[in-house]
Amino acid sequence: MAPMRGERGGSPARGARPSLPLPRRLIRQIARHVASSGRSLRRLEVSGRVIDNFDDIEDASDESDLEAPQPAVACGGNAGNLPPADHDDDLTSLSWLQDRNLLRGINLTKSDMEDSKMIASQVVIKSETSKTPPPVARVPSPPRTPCKAPPSPPAAPAHTKPPYSFSCLIFMAIEAAPARALPVKEIYAWIVKHFPYFKHAPQGWKNSVRHNLSLNKCFHKVAAAPGLGKGSLWTVDPQHRATFLQTLGRQPIPPAPPDSPPPCKNAPDPALFPFLARRLQASPPPPPGADEYRAAATVLAMKYGPAVLDQLPPAAHLVISRCARDEHSYSGGEERRTAEALLNLAGLAAHHAS
């Protein structure tokens, strides 16, 4: 098989003029979302920049939306912990980022906590409520000190090799990502974060991860979208994802494809990975052909912060064109479809020479 080379494109040219920290359309969508819940958007803070005049936003054109040069949240390795959009229907806070349940049993470093707080502090949407919301039951915060001893039943000790195969680790990492797509670097970060063993493990394990990604049919490489930098996004093949879920004992077992992935010997511990467990339990398998959507959504999340994922249309509403040439070329088609999905997600029409 001919290796697919040269898929990593350069970074796109970006507009130099200062712009809103989020695309106007996304801000409008956030405002509409808040309004639809009976509240009015009063103030939006992104990266410390306050947006409080939404009339201007509403009237402004969408020009250069995608060229907003300032990402709301830097890609910092936390993507894997982001919960689904409906986790907290109150957009006024991203307190779920500091959901200690997510982190129970994991040795948190100070920087981990800071990262979490940083992201939560980057995007703040303040609204006025026209209906009286019920008081939000908050889980009492545990002490800030890192968990030295995992709660019983104990998962794998923090510094022993986890009982998961690399394919399972990769699957969990990708599955935990907001858009179910991650670059290799983020996969590394997720694994290290959740399995501190790898923090001090010999570097070869990264080679094993890449080896698995390349060799395992369960994982698909999605061409990098503009702005992502080096490397591609990796997704779990929907067909194989179903098999992964089956092997995790969460789904009825239809006939498995002939090249189904190897079963995970151990399901993720829900005590260790409550969010992942919830997601695996709740989410249906993504429709075929959703890779581009995931890739585009991931790029947006990395560029503008995870909050934008709340505002994205469902993948089914995306129109991603495919032409016969795409289906028969080894490269280029995926890139363009990802780019089109990205444009569609940002509310822009995709224009390309045909």
Place this chain on the structure above:
DNA sequence: TTGGATGTAAACAACA
């Protein structure tokens, strides 16, 4: 004993 799955190491190319 055999074959498949898995882990590890290494070489290499392409790219930022």
Place this chain on the structure above:
DNA sequence: TTGTTGTTTACATCCA
């Protein structure tokens, strides 16, 4: 030039 990413090959180990 260096580090990262991605692919491929080879070999060892484990297990059914």
